[in-house]
Amino acid sequence: xxxQNMPTVSLIGxxxxxxSTLFNKLTETNxxxxxxxxxxxxxxxxxxxxxxxxxxxxxxxxxxxxSTDELIDKKSIKQAEKTAKLADINLLMVDAKSGLLPQDKxxxxxxxxxxKPIILVINKVDGPKQLNMVSxxxxxxxxxxxxxxxxxxxGTGDLLDNIIDQLGDKAPVAELFEENExxxxxxxxxxxxxxxxxxxxxLADEDIAITSPVANTTRDTKDFTMEVTHKDKPLILKFxxxxxxxxxxxxxxxxxxxxxxxxMAAIKKADIVLLMLDAGEDIxxxxxxxxxxxxxxxxxxxxIINKWDLVKDKDMxxxxxxIDYVHKSFPYLTWAPIxxxxxxxxxxxxxxxxxxxxxxxxQNMKISxxxxxxxxxxxxxxxxxxxxxxxxxxxFHTIRQIKTNPQVFEIKADQPENIHFSYIRFIKNxxxxxxxxxxxxxxxxxxxxxxxxxxQTKK
Numbered sequence: 170x171x172x173q174n175m176p177t178v179s180l181i182g183x184x185x186x187x188x189s190t191l192f193n194k195l196t197e198t199n200x201x202x203x204x205x206x207x208x209x210x211x212x213x214x215x216x217x218x219x220x221x222x223x224x225x226x227x228x229x230x231x232x233x234x235x236s237t238d239e240l241i242d243k244k245s246i247k248q249a250e251k252t253a254k255l256a257d258i259n260l261l262m263v264d265a266k267s268g269l270l271p272q273d274k275x276x277x278x279x280x281x282x283x284x285k286p287i288i289l290v291i292n293k294v295d296g297p298k299q300l301n302m303v304s305x306x307x308x309x310x311x312x313x314x315x316x317x318x319x320x321x322x323x324g325t326g327d328l329l330d331n332i333i334d335q336l337g338d339k340a341p342v343a344e345l346f347e348e349n350e351x352x353x354x355x356x357x358x359x360x361x362x363x364x365x366x367x368x369x370x371x372l373a374d375e376d377i378a379i380t381s382p383v384a385n386t387t388r389d390t391k392d393f394t395m396e397v398t399h400k401d402k403p404l405i406l407k408f409x410x411x412x413x414x415x416x417x418x419x420x421x422x423x424x425x426x427x428x429x430x431x432x433m434a435a436i437k438k439a440d441i442v443l444l445m446l447d448a449g450e451d452i453x454x455x456x457x458x459x460x461x462x463x464x465x466x467x468x469x470x471x472x473i474i475n476k477w478d479l480v481k482d483k484d485m486x487x488x489x490x491x492i493d494y495v496h497k498s499f500p501y502l503t504w505a506p507i508x509x510x511x512x513x514x515x516x517x518x519x520x521x522x523x524x525x526x527x528x529x530x531x532q533n534m535k536i537s538x539x540x541x542x543x544x545x546x547x548x549x550x551x552x553x554x555x556x557x558x559x560x561x562x563x564x565f566h567t568i569r570q571i572k573t574n575p576q577v578f579e580i581k582a583d584q585p586e587n588i589h590f591s592y593i594r595f596i597k598n599x600x601x602x603x604x605x606x607x608x609x610x611x612x613x614x615x616x617x618x619x620x621x622x623x624x625q626t627k628k
Contacts, residue, residue, distance in 0.1 A: 176339040178218070178332055179228045179252045181280065182262035183272040187292040191262065191319035192216070192229035195329065220329040222352055223340035228252055250279055258335055259283070260328075261311070262290045269305045277309040286335050288313040290328060295321070326409070330438065351404045353529050356435035357473075358411050358459050359445035364475040365410045368445070368512035369393045372408060399526055406525065411435045436462045440574065441528055443521075445473040448480050448491070448509070452498040460499055467575060467610040469528050470505045473521065478511040501594075504601050506608045524608075531609045532574040540604075541568050541578075548599050554592050563587045566618040568596075577612040585615035 180188045196216040214229040230252050253259045259280050263273045280287050289311040291303050295318050303316065315331060317324035333340055357365045373393050394407045436442055442463050446456060463470050472495055480487065488509060496503045506524060510517035545568045554562050564583040571577040578600065582588065597611045 175217075175341075176225045176257040176336050177228055177255065178225055178258045178260060178336075179230060179249075179256040180260050180262055181230055181249050181253055181276055183270065183276070186262045186264040186267075187319040188229050188262050189214075191290070191292065191317065191325070192227060194319055194322055194325055196227055218329075221333050221354075222342055223333050223336070224342075225257075225332065225336060225340050228256065249276065250283075253280055253283055253285065256285065257339060258286045258288065258332060260288050260290050260332075261309075262292055263306060264293055265291050265303050265306075265316075266293045268302060269308060273306075274309065277311065281310075286313070287311055288315060288328070288331055288335075291316050292319050294318055294324070327434075330434070351399070351402065351529070353404065353406050353441060353525065354409065354439045355406060355441045355443060355525060356409045356411060356439035357443045357445060358436060359473075360447070360453070360455055363445045363447050364512040365445055368443075368473070368475070369408055369410045371512050371515050371518060397522070397526065404526065404529070406522070409435050409439070433462050436468060437466055439468060440532065441525060442468045442470045443473050444470055444505075445475050446495070448474050448476045452494070457498065460502060463610075464501055467612045469532060469575075469608055469610045470502060471521070471524060471528070471608060472499075472502075472505055472507040474507060474509045475512050477509040478514055478516055504598065504607055528608050531606050532576060534576075534604070534606075535573060536570050536604055538567075538569060541570065544568065544600070544603050547603070548596060551599075552592075552595060554587075555589050560587055563615075564618075575612060576606065576609055578614075580613065580615040581618040582615055583618055585617055588615050 180192055182188050192214060196218050215226055217224050218227040230249050261273075261276055261280055263269070277287075277289075289306060289309060291306055291314065294303065294316040306314070313331065313335075315324060315328040317328055319325070357368060359365055372395065393410075394405060397404045397406060436459075444456075444459065444463065446452060474491060474495075477483075491509075492507055495507060499505075508517060508521050508524060510521060512518075545565060549565060554565075561584050563585060565580060566583070567581045569579050569581075571579050578596075580588070580596070593613050593615075596613055600611055600613070601607055601609065
C-alpha cells in the first residue's frame with residue numbers, strides 16, 4: 170500500500186501533554202524528540218503504526234503554544250487544522266494532571282467543525298488521584314474517550330483497539346504479518362487479584378521449552394506478546410490482561426465498572442478466553458457473570474485454577490473434586506478444559522501454552538461435507554428433535570461448516586423455527602465429542618432448506 174493510500178491518524182493537542190511520548194510508544198520508535206521543555210516538536214513527525222496485524226500512519230503535530238498572556242496561538246491552530254482535515258481519525262490529547270484548559274477547548278471546537286472521528290486521549294492517568302480529576306473533560310462533549318499513561322504504556326492497547334475498530338477495512342494488513350504468520354488473541358479474565366497480572370509476568374520471564382519471547386511488541390503494560398514455532402511456522406500469542414482503564418461516553422468513577430467493561434471488550438476480540446479462578450476461594454456470582462459474555466460470544470475457553478500450589482493436603486482426588494465443583498458452578502461450560510497451575514511459580518505453565526496451541530489448531534480445523542453428513546445421520550438416530558403437540562417437527566437435510574476460527578455451522582431444515590435451543594446445544598456438544606473440539610466455542614444456526622429445482626441443475 171502506498172503512503173498516499175495509507176489511513177492516517179493525527180495527534181492533536183497543546184504543548185507538553187505527552188504527544189511525542191505517545192507517538193514513540195505507539196510507533197515503537199524514537200522519531201519524536203521528548204523533552205520537558207514545552208514546544209519541542211516544531212514540525213510534524215510521521216511513522217507507521219502496527220496493531221492487530223493492521224497498520225496505519227500516525228502523525229505527531231506541533232503542540233499549541235501559549236503566550237505569557239495565555240492567548241491562543243492562532244498559527245498553531247491553523248497548522249493543526251490542516252493536518253486534522255486530512256486525517257481519518259483525530260486524537261485530541263489532554264493532560265489529566267493539569268486539567269481542562271482553554272487551549273483544550275479551542276482544539277475540541279476546531280475538530281468538531283471538521284466532522285471527522287475524534288478520540289479524546291486523556292494522558293498522565295497514573296493513579297487514583299488523576300482518575301478522579303478526569304471527569305471535568307466531559308465538558309468537551311466527546312463520546313470516544315481513552316485513558317492512558319504514555320510513559321508506562323498503560324491504556325495504549327485499548328486506544329489502538331479503538332483506532333483499528335474505527336478504521337475498519339481502511340487499515341490494511343501489515344506486510345510484516347503476511348508471511349504465513351498466525352496470530353492468536355488470548356484474553357485473561359477473572360476477578361481482581363486472582364493472578365492475571367502474575368500470569369502475564371511469569372509468561373514474560375519464564376523460559377518455556379516450546380516458546381521464545383520475541384522483541385517487546387507490548388504497547389500496554391498489561392499485555393504480553395510471545396512467539397512460538399508451530400508446524401515450522403511462527404505463531405504469535407498475544408495475552409491480554411483485562412485489568413486496566415477503559416471508558417467510553419461518560420466518565421465514571423467506579424473502577425469495578427471500568428474493569429468489567431474492559432473484560433467484556435477483551436472477550437469479544439479474543440480468539441481464546443482464559444477464565445482464571447482462585448483455588449483458595451469460592452466461586453462467586455462475579456465469576457459466573459463473566460461467563461455470560463463467553464457463552465453469548467461462543468468463545469473458546471480454558472479454565473485456569475490458579476494458586477493450586479497453595480492448596481494444602483492435596484491428594485489424587487483433589488483435582489477431580491475441584492473439576493466437579495467447576496462443572497457444577499458453570500453447567501454450560503463443562504466442555505472447557507481445566508488447567509491447575511501457579512502463576513507465581515510457573516507450575517504447569519508449559520501445559521497451558523500447549524493447550525492454547527491445541528485449541529488454535531481445533532479452531533482452524535476443516536470438516537468435510539461427507540463427515541458432516543455422517544454426523545447428522547448419527548445424531549438424529551441418537552436423539553431426534555423434540556416433538557410438540559400441534560407443531561410440525563423440523564426435518565434436517567444438511568449441516569455444513571460455514572467458516573473456521575470461529576467454528577460456524579449451518580443446519581438446513583424444514584421448519585427451522587421449530588428447532589428448540591436445547592437441541593442446538595445438543596448438536597454443539599456432539600460436534601465437540603465427534604470431532605475432538607473440546608474447549609472450542611461453536612456457533613450453530615439453522616435456516617430454511619430450499620431444494621434445488623431440476624432446471625437449476627441443468628447446464
